[in-house]
Amino acid sequence: MDFRYLGNSGLKVSEISYGNWITHGSQVENEQAKACVKAALDAGITTFDTADVYANTKAEVVLGEALEGVRRESVEVFTKVYWPTGPGGPNDAGLSRKHIHESINGSLKRLKTDYVDLYQAHRFDTETPLEETMEAFADVVRSGKALYIGVSEWTAEQLQEGHRLARELRIPFVSNQPQYNMLWRVIEGEVVPASEELGIGQVVFSPIAQGVLTGKYKPGEQPPAGSRATDENGGANFIGRFLTDDVLTRVQELKPIADEVGLSLAQLAIAWVLQNPNVSSAITGASRPEQVAENVKASGVKLEDAQLKRIDETLGGIVERDPAKTAQNSPQTRPGS
Template sequence: MEFRRLGRSGLSVSEISYGNWITHGSQVEEEQALACVKAALDAGITTFDTADVYANTRAESVLGRALAGQRRESLEIFTKVFWPTGPGGPNDKGLGRKHIIESANASLTRLQTDYVDLYQAHRFDSSVSLEETFLAFADLVRAGKVLYIGVSEWTAGQITAAAELARELRVPLISNQPQYSMLWRVIESEVIPASEEAGLGQIVWSPIAQGVLTGKYQPGQPPPEGSRATDEKSGKEFIARFLRNDELLAKVQDLRPIAEELDLSMAQLAVAWVLQNQNVSSAIIGATRPEQVHENVKAAGVRLEADVLKKIDDALDGVIMRDPSRTG
């Protein structure tokens, strides 16, 4: 495993991080989830990402149990706040002070830790002032419950405004967590330059495009049985936007010889590709089986030459999403 600094902060994270969206507490049984976390630890992953909304808080609880007994100082634990949790009352969502403070305390209990390394605003909340949101974050930092602050799927303008306020309040805002892959590059033209200016690094999710970049989904054919695309609990609707596009699926198959020439699996190539962007600090992988962790972690440290990157662009020409308005 190799490590990178998260933005311009002093926090180092593993190039590959482990995330438990749509797996822990929902798609896989706890025993299998614990085995996947153990595989991540064995592979040298130290960075673990979750959120209170995943499986309606159950994912945090599973991760807390999975990491129990590990040396806390050797881990970077990330979670998020924004989406509704609990019974759905008027203050059970958003980035108002009440929801942030209560959610942070509940997350710490579920994760069985006194602090989280990174607390992220899961989306932008236009109904609450940035001042209220960041004052609440500042209080969590000063209380020692949160070490750093991040955002997720914020636009370039939102990031710039937040960074300015964070500097005034002396809040360590260090990261953005966007979707990013060979197929989904909406952050490149605006979000990444704004993040670089503000000192934020990217912790990217879905680097394998929900499994599409593994090549297992073939144009004109039904999804393989047992795949994410056939499981209502694992983001079936999310992946459907890719599967409806046979041209995209056909072009993904053109990546296979590129991966084979490098002695990489297609999944490894996809994860390695996002790590070529210098503003990317870590790529989040998920898993339903330990073997998937062992395979994908091999993308750490892989360097792709310029000619390989051009081959990838040429293979996917016409199906890459670059529109910055799709951020968030």
């Protein structure tokens, strides 16, 4: 496993991290989930990403139990706040001072730890003054409950303003967590340049496009039984936009490139996002321990410029690059409002 700095901080993270977005506490039984975490540790992964909203707090519980007994200083634990949790009351979502403080306390209990290495705003809250949000994050840092602050799916302008306030408050704002993969490159035009200037690193999710870039979905065929595309409770709504014959055909045409570098299509997809120097880590999930072992083989892979060009030529016009998609994918009003 190779390691990278998280943004311009001194914190090193495994360049492939383990996330439990729609698996732990929902799709995967607890014992299987714990086996996946053990496989991640065995493979050299030290960075684990979760959120309070995943399976309505259950994912944090599973991760906390899975990491119990592991030397705390040897792992980096990330979690997030914003989306509704609990019964969905008027203050059970967003980035208000109240919700942030109640959420970090709940996350720490579930994760069985005194602090998280990175606490992230899971989206931008249009209904809370940004000053209030950043001051609450500053309180969390100064109380020792989080070491660093990050965000997820913020626009370039939101990153700039948040970073300005963080500097004034003297707290380390070091990361952004966007969706990023061969098919979805909307951060490249504005978010990445702004992040490079600010010293913010990307911790990217969905590097294999929810499974589409594994090649298991074939054009003209029904999705395999038991795959994410057939799971109405945990994935079908996220993956649907990629399940067109044009996309699936072009993904199959990536196979010769993967073969050339001795990788599976999934490994090629993970290696591809790691070619971006602004990416600090690529979050991968798993429903089986053997998937973890396969994913980590993408660590340390160097793709040649000619191979990257062939990937671009193969995918052609199906790649989404519109920077406006970042803002469009965030709620315009606080959930539950």
